Structure formats: C-alpha cells, structure tokens
Amino acid sequence: MIHIKEWMKRVKKEFYRKNIAERIVMVIAALMIVTTICFVSSVFIILQKQLVATTSTSAKKDLEMVLEKMDMFFQGVENDAVSVLVGESCQTLLENSGQFLQGDIVKQHEKYVLIQQVINSYIGQKSSYSAITFYDLKGNYYANEDLVEEAEYLQTQMDRVEEFIESDKKSELIELHKSPWKQSKAKSYADCISYVRKVYSMGSGRLIGVVEIEIPNRELSRLYETVMSDGIKMYFERDNHIILAGDEALLYQSLEDRRWYKAAGAKNPDEDGFIMAQDKGAWYFMKEYKGQNWTAVSEVSKSIYLTSVTVYAVTMVLLGIAVFLGSLVLVKFLVKSITRPLSQITQTIVEIGKGDYHKRVVVKDGGELGTLASEFNRMVDKTEILLLEIVEKEEDKRESELSLIQMQMTPHFFYNILESICGLIVMDEKKLAIHTIQLLSGFYRGVLNKGKEIITVKQELDIASNYLEIMKVCYPGKFTYEITCQPELENHFICKLTLQPILENAIHHGFQEMSGGGLLSIRVFAGERGMVIEVEDNGMGMDDKTRKSILSGESRGFRMESFGLRNTDERIKLYFGSRYGLKILPLAQGTKIRIFLPTREDYTS
Structure with a gap:
C-alpha cells in the first residue's frame, strides 16, 4: 500500500506540472483509450469463443468424412487382395514356385508372364498401388522385374512377412515403412503401408504363400487432401508415432513429448468419440479409427482461423483511433482558444532559456496578457544587452591572459x-x-x-x-x-x-x-x-x-x-x-x- 500511495503522489505531481491544455487532453484521452480497450476486448473474446465452436464442428465433420473414406478404401484393398489370391495367375505362381525358381528359360518366362498379368490387372487400373509382391513358404519373393530393390529394406520386409506367416492371422496391415521397391527413375524409396494376406490353394486348401499390396503414403493422403488447406494438417498416429500424413516431413515423428498430446491422453472422449486439445499455436481434434486401431488427428492452426477476429479487432481499433484523434482535434481547438496566449509566452521563455535571445513574445490579445507579453519582451531586451557586454569583457580577459602567459614563457x-x-x-x-x-x-x-x-x-x-x-x-x-x-x-x-x-x-x-x-x-x-x-x-x-x-x-x-x-x-x-x-x-x-x-x-x- 505504501508503494501505491507513493506512486499515486508522483503521478499526481507530474499531472499538475502539465499545463491546462495538456491536462484536459490527457484526461479525455485516458477515458477514450480505456473505453475502446474494454469494448474491443469483450468483442474479441466473444468472437473467439464462437470461432472455436465453429472450428470444432467443422473439424469433427471433416474427421468423420475422412474415416469413412478410409473404411471404403481398405475394404477395396481387401477385396482386391482376395481377387488376386483366388486368381489363376497367383495360384499357379505360388503352387509351382519351386519349378519357376529352378526351371529353364521357358519356366522363367512363364513366371514373368504370370506376375505381369497380376500387375497389369490391378496396378495398371489403380494408381493407388505401387507394387504387388508374392512370397512363397520357402522365403522367396516374386515382384515386377522392372522395379529396383533395396536390399536392407527388402530383408526387413521379408522378416515381417515371415513373422506374419507364422501367426494365426489371415490378413494384416503392415504400418509405415520404407518401400523396398522403386521405379528406376525415382529418386528415393517411398514411405508406404502394406496389406498382406495369406494365400491358400484352391484345390487342396493348404497355405501356399502370401500376397502383399503396397500403398504409398502419398496415395493415402489423397483421401483427406480435400480437408487440408493452409493452417490445417491431417495425420494418423499409433503408439505415439505418426504413421500417415499429408505432410511427409511429419512421418515417423514421436508425439510423446508434446504437451497437447499428453493433455489429450488425460481426457475422455465426448459422446461422439472426439477429444479436443490445444497449445499456443493450434487446436487438435482426435478420434480413434477403430478399423485399424489408429487415431486420426486434425491440427488446426489458430493463426489462420483467428485472422477474421484479428481483422475485426484491428478495424475496431482503427475506428477507435480515428474517433479518438477527431475528438482530440476538437478538444485541442477549444483549449487552444483559451490557453494560446499563455502557451506562446511559455514557449518563448523556454526558447530564450535555451539561448535564443532573439525570440520575442507575439500576443495579439489585449488586457493583462498583452501587458505581460510587452513587459517580458522589454526584460529580454535588457538581458540581451547585458549578456553582450559580459561576452565582450570575457573575450578581452581571455586575450589578456593569453598574452600574459606568452610573455611569461x-x-x-x-x-x-x-x-x-x-x-x-x-x-x-x-x-x-x-x-x-x-x-x-x-x-x-x-x-x-x-x-x-x-x-x-x-x-x-x-x-x-x-x-x-x-x-x-x-x-x-x-x-x-x-x-x-x-x-x-x-x-x-x-x-x-x-x-x-x-x-x-x-x-x-x-x-x-x-x-x-x-x-x-x-x-x-x-x-x-x-x-x-x-x-x-x-x-x-x-x-x-x-x-x-x-x-x-x-x-x-x-x-x-x-x-x-x-x-x-x-x-x-x-x-x-x-x-x-x-x-x-x-x-x-x-x-x-x-x-x-x-x-x-x-x-x-
């Protein structure tokens, strides 16, 4: 309390040191500034709340639409896999894999023809598949010979397939990994996911191999590219890592240390299954994709969606400033009509105090102010004459001292x-x-x-x-x-x-x-x-x-x-x-x- 009182005393002292015109302008300016700030702040808060609600509704609708597209897409992949594995080409290739591997040129050509038939039937019709690969039970693979393979990625993928063969699963989705295949003209190996399904002989019913359909991340991102725009990102995560994303720079990133992700983990989904979290830069809307046990995330940048609020706030501020400046002009006109003579005398005194003794007060008003101005001008005239005399005496003294010193030396x-x-x-x-x-x-x-x-x-x-x-x-x-x-x-x-x-x-x-x-x-x-x-x-x-x-x-x-x-x-x-x-x-x-x-x-x- 003591410090507040001392501060108030200083403010009061400084206020009363100002002239009358400045006091009036300061009080009116302070009132207008406080009023404008309160009005703009309240409108900004209301609009922001409405914007969050609108953004939340829009993001939830977009997530629901994307998840429906994903369901349809993976259902189509499963259907394509079934079509492939029951086809004559696939059955012949896997049942006779030993003959194709050890056979002569004719058998090799027959293998090539069988693979091309499958590839032309599916990859040629659907650009969303980058490769279809067959694996027999002896650790051999059959793929398009036009593709360039990467040994390390291929071995890793074969290990995954072998683990799948030994499991009880009939089909599985192998999540984000580097494709072991690429076109000869491609610069790098794409990030992708793979759908694998076991192939059984149509005649004996025994397991004869596995078919793999490879889907690049860039093709999957097309399913939700319509809901992405400036300031909106869509991606999927599992086990704290991003496994699908329209922005490939996000792939493989861990979300474990993100504050918003930790906050979302502590929340329960709403009645529609959504969880909302936020940080300083964005809102995050999450919903579980039960088809694959993934979580879909829509990241909405606050800066983009707050633009309209900011524009409104800036408009209001500019309008307030315009009104403020207009009011100041009127106030100053009124105050100056009263205090102009005193201001002229004060300004002249300040300039003379700085050393400009040629300045004089020019006041057209009569009465006491006119008398004060003329007497002040007369005093300045006398002071200027005295100063000139002092300067001349000092110059003479200086020259005399220099001459005396020179004579002594x-x-x-x-x-x-x-x-x-x-x-x-x-x-x-x-x-x-x-x-x-x-x-x-x-x-x-x-x-x-x-x-x-x-x-x-x-x-x-x-x-x-x-x-x-x-x-x-x-x-x-x-x-x-x-x-x-x-x-x-x-x-x-x-x-x-x-x-x-x-x-x-x-x-x-x-x-x-x-x-x-x-x-x-x-x-x-x-x-x-x-x-x-x-x-x-x-x-x-x-x-x-x-x-x-x-x-x-x-x-x-x-x-x-x-x-x-x-x-x-x-x-x-x-x-x-x-x-x-x-x-x-x-x-x-x-x-x-x-x-x-x-x-x-x-x-x-």
Whole structure:
C-alpha cells in the first residue's frame, strides 16, 4: 500500500506540472483509450469463443468424412487382395514356385508372364498401388522385374512377412515403412503401408504363400487432401508415432513429448468419440479409427482461423483511433482558444532559456496578457544587452591572459641563449656561434610566424628541433634526441611553443647532474580521445609530490619548471577546452609527459 500511495503522489505531481491544455487532453484521452480497450476486448473474446465452436464442428465433420473414406478404401484393398489370391495367375505362381525358381528359360518366362498379368490387372487400373509382391513358404519373393530393390529394406520386409506367416492371422496391415521397391527413375524409396494376406490353394486348401499390396503414403493422403488447406494438417498416429500424413516431413515423428498430446491422453472422449486439445499455436481434434486401431488427428492452426477476429479487432481499433484523434482535434481547438496566449509566452521563455535571445513574445490579445507579453519582451531586451557586454569583457580577459602567459614563457630563454652565444664568441668559437645564431634565427622565425598562436604539428616539431639543436650547442655531449610523428597528424593544430617549456625543463633539471647519456624522445600518435604528444627523458625525474603539485597549482614557491608546465597546460585548455592538456606520468627513471590535443585540420579561435 505504501508503494501505491507513493506512486499515486508522483503521478499526481507530474499531472499538475502539465499545463491546462495538456491536462484536459490527457484526461479525455485516458477515458477514450480505456473505453475502446474494454469494448474491443469483450468483442474479441466473444468472437473467439464462437470461432472455436465453429472450428470444432467443422473439424469433427471433416474427421468423420475422412474415416469413412478410409473404411471404403481398405475394404477395396481387401477385396482386391482376395481377387488376386483366388486368381489363376497367383495360384499357379505360388503352387509351382519351386519349378519357376529352378526351371529353364521357358519356366522363367512363364513366371514373368504370370506376375505381369497380376500387375497389369490391378496396378495398371489403380494408381493407388505401387507394387504387388508374392512370397512363397520357402522365403522367396516374386515382384515386377522392372522395379529396383533395396536390399536392407527388402530383408526387413521379408522378416515381417515371415513373422506374419507364422501367426494365426489371415490378413494384416503392415504400418509405415520404407518401400523396398522403386521405379528406376525415382529418386528415393517411398514411405508406404502394406496389406498382406495369406494365400491358400484352391484345390487342396493348404497355405501356399502370401500376397502383399503396397500403398504409398502419398496415395493415402489423397483421401483427406480435400480437408487440408493452409493452417490445417491431417495425420494418423499409433503408439505415439505418426504413421500417415499429408505432410511427409511429419512421418515417423514421436508425439510423446508434446504437451497437447499428453493433455489429450488425460481426457475422455465426448459422446461422439472426439477429444479436443490445444497449445499456443493450434487446436487438435482426435478420434480413434477403430478399423485399424489408429487415431486420426486434425491440427488446426489458430493463426489462420483467428485472422477474421484479428481483422475485426484491428478495424475496431482503427475506428477507435480515428474517433479518438477527431475528438482530440476538437478538444485541442477549444483549449487552444483559451490557453494560446499563455502557451506562446511559455514557449518563448523556454526558447530564450535555451539561448535564443532573439525570440520575442507575439500576443495579439489585449488586457493583462498583452501587458505581460510587452513587459517580458522589454526584460529580454535588457538581458540581451547585458549578456553582450559580459561576452565582450570575457573575450578581452581571455586575450589578456593569453598574452600574459606568452610573455611569461619566452623572455628567459632568449636571454640564456644570448649569453651562450657571447660565451662562444669570447672562446673564439665563431663558426659555432654563427651556427647557433642561425638556429636561433630559425627558431624565432617559427615562433613569430606572422603572429599566429595556433600552428601545425609539423611547424611545432620544427621549432622543437631548432631548440634542441641550440641546446646541444650549449650543452655539448649532454644529451641526444629523437622525434617521430605519424604522417597523417602533421597538419593538425597545436598551440605555438607547447613543447619548448617541457624540453627546457628536461634539459635544465632532468639532465642537470648527468655528465652525458641523456635521451629525449618526442612521439606524436593518435590516441583514444584525439592526438597525443609524448615527451620522455631518462633524467632525474620528479617525486610524486612535485608531479602532483605542478599542474594542480598547489606549489606556492616559484620554480621555472612548474611555471612553464602549468602555463602550457593552461594555454591548451584556453584554446581547445578543459578536456585537453598535460599529464605527467611517473617513471622508474626520468619523466614522461603526455599532451592531449584534438585531431582536426582546421582551427577557428
């Protein structure tokens, strides 16, 4: 109960947060939706019950008709078998079987003629029989020599016949099996059933053999193909297995694990001998076929028979939606005629809140709403003027900060190099001094770059290379360097003199106590969130406290390395955003600094 009350409070709160027009529309829409759902659901349930009753009656009639056809068919098979076994050809063939098997060519021809007489008399007239075979009491068989036999299927069938001969039965129906015979052009051996009957001598009355009439499953399925259509399947089962079916893919399947079959087994037949079961997809109507102790099953798909109900339901839903939408139009027209001015003011406030300060309220109504709209527009005008002034001041502040940072970064380097050049001249190292001046000239040519603060990565690497060559002159044998850059990143943009403070810090503080062997590596590559420039040295490094305080600004005392790195980080954030900048990584020896920058080949400040 507590949870329901809390939920109701939330719904009520959300409802009263809506405007008047939305509340009215929501209430009317909810009432219409509930009414439509109740009406359509009740009609759907009634029609479904009527449909089940109609489907049940139709399926039962179809099953009764099929069973009558089956009775007539098997009665005809029995009559044909009797006609065959009392015929002169059959009697002669089985009584003289030993002579035919061991006789000469004349006897073989006579056997062939006798078999053909029987086959032409019955198979030629009835397409429902695929073969007529004779078996004597010595395990021999006589069939049409035009048929192709399959040894395994034939041996299995002969075992069945032998078992039948030893039984007390005069006739028997051998249920679903693979035929041992096929026409030479046929691709496979058909599924079939066989009617077998013992043959007795017309003269002595003794048993002389067995006649078998083979009936393919496809021929039997024709008896009930008229009641099958899309969504309706007819088949026969015995001992939990399907033994006849219009759809040959169902043959031999077991029904033992089917839920509907288990449910049907627990039910008693109705007064007409029918059992009905169902699952999610179909209804199943079953009746015992007493002639052969089979069970006939009619499977009716629900999806096919529910189409009409679904069409009706969809029609009603569409009609309900049409009425619903029409009502909404009328309701909205009425509500908008009352709340339109307030809606216009509210919408304008929302758009201005999103940053569009050019929007103004346009209300033609007079009175209080007209006064409210004009005063609101006047307030927005004043706010827009104040915002423009603030933006201009922020731009001026940003430019001043950038200029100050740039001025702080460059002078001390220039003074140090001039002192080194003076020292070279004093030591009469004129060529080296001239080379250093040329390097310095190239360095400042790249630094000045027509006053541009944003340059390409390639230009920045050229500046860094000139700087490092100058430092190698100032500190001969102190260090070496290497620069690698992915070619596709050379035309992306970077703040000018981003690398110089980092390189200066590595040389002056990282290699300070090293007599030689220093190594500086600059690597430019693409990372997960953009471009990464990695500067690594094998110098003295820095402890964790120093590393954390440099970029955080916690260090109170002035140190050149912290000043240069922190200001470089600030410049990157000012130009490209707070998600970019420097990160100092701990190493066992030396220092690694990663610079994160966006990847883009155009830049607008």
